[in-house]
Amino acid sequence: MPVPRRYDRRPPDRDLTRVNDRIRVPEVRLIGDDGKQIGVVPTPEALSYAQERDLDLVEVAADARPPVCRVLDYSKYKYEQAQKQKAARKHQQQITIREIKFRPKIAQADYDTKKGHVTRFLKHKDKVKVTIMFRGREVTHPERGVTLLERLADELSELAIVEQRPIQDGRNMTMMLGPSKLLLAETPEKPAVDAGSTGTDSAPAEAEVVVADGDLSPDESPAPEPASELDPASELDPAPAPDGSEEPAPERPLPA
Numbered sequence: 400m401p402v403p404r405r406y407d408r409r410p411p412d413r414d415l416t417r418v419n420d421r422i423r424v425p426e427v428r429l430i431g432d433d434g435k436q437i438g439v440v441p442t443p444e445a446l447s448y449a450q451e452r453d454l455d456l457v458e459v460a461a462d463a464r465p466p467v468c469r470v471l472d473y474s475k476y477k478y479e480q481a482q483k484q485k486a487a488r489k490h491q492q493q494i495t496i497r498e499i500k501f502r503p504k505i506a507q508a509d510y511d512t513k514k515g516h517v518t519r520f521l522k523h524k525d526k527v528k529v530t531i532m533f534r535g536r537e538v539t540h541p542e543r544g545v546t547l548l549e550r551l552a553d554e555l556s557e558l559a560i561v562e563q564r565p566i567q568d569g570r571n572m573t574m575m576l577g578p579s580k581l582l583l584a585e586t587p588e589k590p591a592v593d594a595g596s597t598g599t600d601s602a603p604a605e606a607e608v609v610v611a612d613g614d615l616s617p618d619e620s621p622a623p624e625p626a627s628e629l630d631p632a633s634e635l636d637p638a639p640a641p642d643g644s645e646e647p648a649p650e651r652p653l654p655a
Contacts, residue, residue, distance in 0.1 A: 417458040418473055419446060427458070427468040439465060494577075498528040503543040514551065517576070521558045524578045531565075531572040544572040558582060 417423075422442055429437040429445045432454055440448075449456040449470045457476065460467035497520045499513055520527045529551060531544035548565045555576065563575035 419456050426465050428465050430469040432470045495525045497525050500530045503537050521578050527576045529574045533570045538570050541567055548574045
């Protein structure tokens, strides 16, 4: 059985800019397609002026008296505005707010661990909201929370700036830390590219030379010995058998 679609009760997004026949005022201040001001003219005349040039009459300042209208290509105008907003969002730096909680009687090991978390958040250029939670009668000693927060801010003074001093809100005390200007100015380093892996090394790799003697350099390696002259006796004497057994030498004929 197909699942029925839920009715979307949200109103559709409508363009509230008045264009052409949607402009109901009797007269407008007209700006031509070249950007020059024409003056205050009746709305039908301004509409005819735009239609003669195959353009639209767009209301750009509705609060003015009379409203200001401009002659332009509305589709192209909307596209350019969307591109400008997209570029603005692209260059906008988004900062995330992280929160970490402490207790007034926190142990040193736990303090060091949470301090490491705060350092990691700041190095990622995030803001950190540090909260001290009081329980029971601990709320009667807020100075302990202030001391703990000021200690944390002093130890992280090279990485963080205090954007909001410690403020007590009920049983919680909060302080806001932001990344320092030094961290915000840093850019992530790109990993080094190995020239050998990318094939950009123009010189061929030299072959490795293994030198037997440690005192000799590759250029001073001993030259190979020249081949010695063969002994005629060695040509006549056969080599021993590989299994180590000696075979009797064949008899040689006596010279006549």
